Amino acid sequence: MESFETLLAGSARAHGHLCPGQVVGVRMAMLGCELIGLDNPSQMPQIKKLVVYVEIDRCATDAIAYVTGVKLGRRSLKFLDNGIMAATFVNLETGVAYRIVSTESSRDLACEYAPGIDDIRQQQLEGYKNMPDHVLFNIMPVHVDVPVNDMPGPSRFKIRCESCGIMVRDKKEVLLNGRVLCRSCAYGAHYEPLQPNLQLKTA
Incomplete structure (x- = not known):
């Protein structure tokens, strides 16, 4: 997989601007793919092995789609309108799956990881880059039974x-x-x- 900075720059171009949600989404996607054992998810043959469930229609979802290559039209991107900054990454080949949720506490902690920045948006953007995964996210191994009618293809x-x-x-x-x-x-x-x-x- 490409570096975080490379993926963030590409995601920002695809999304239209750089924002804290892009940082969260790129990091979430990179972590999710690592946890389920995919290091090149947007390319064959791994692209056939991945399904991602996203739970919000916000900036982070565009970043997740960019990093992983999942798409609604390919049926590998599933949208659940829950209003939660969360995504579940499923390896269809192995069955390994993880749900990752962005923590609310990370907003308040951004100042600790980006000291000296007064602008809240910029503080969050830089803080989210620097936070450890366990501070930025709640991470949970899960089982997802993907119905045959929801499978890609x-x-x-x-x-x-x-x-x-x-x-x-x-x-x-x-x-x-x-x-x-x-x-x-x-x-x-x-x-x-x-x-x-x-x-x-x-x-």
Whole structure:
């Protein structure tokens, strides 16, 4: 794996700016991969062995994705909307997995690891670089049973929603009152249609 400074610079470019969350995410990803025995996760053949569950949609997640190479479209990046600065790294080949959580105390301790810096953001950025892993993170070995329908690779399952007719893949359908439905039809959508589907005219 490349050095921390190299990965941090690349992650900041990919994310759009350098911030404390990038430092946390890069360090979290490097540690997670080390713990599960992967030293080059973004390249073949190791890229096929890794799944990462992230629990927040913040800066650190971009850094984790950059370092590890996991992607939503590759089905190796799993997003759990828990609002927690945490990630679980799973080696699919060995079953070894670790959940790493950024500690809240690290915010208050940043000044101890970056003395002489008054700007809070810059203090956190430098402090997070210097903290030992056990101060910056809570680290826990875990077991993750990745369902076959969540595994990377081509879609193995698909079924049509009985209400709207849209195809639902990877066993994400819902059985409600004896009907097979997509989640939007079962629980309500994140959008409200303003008019029926438009049929675009072709030239």
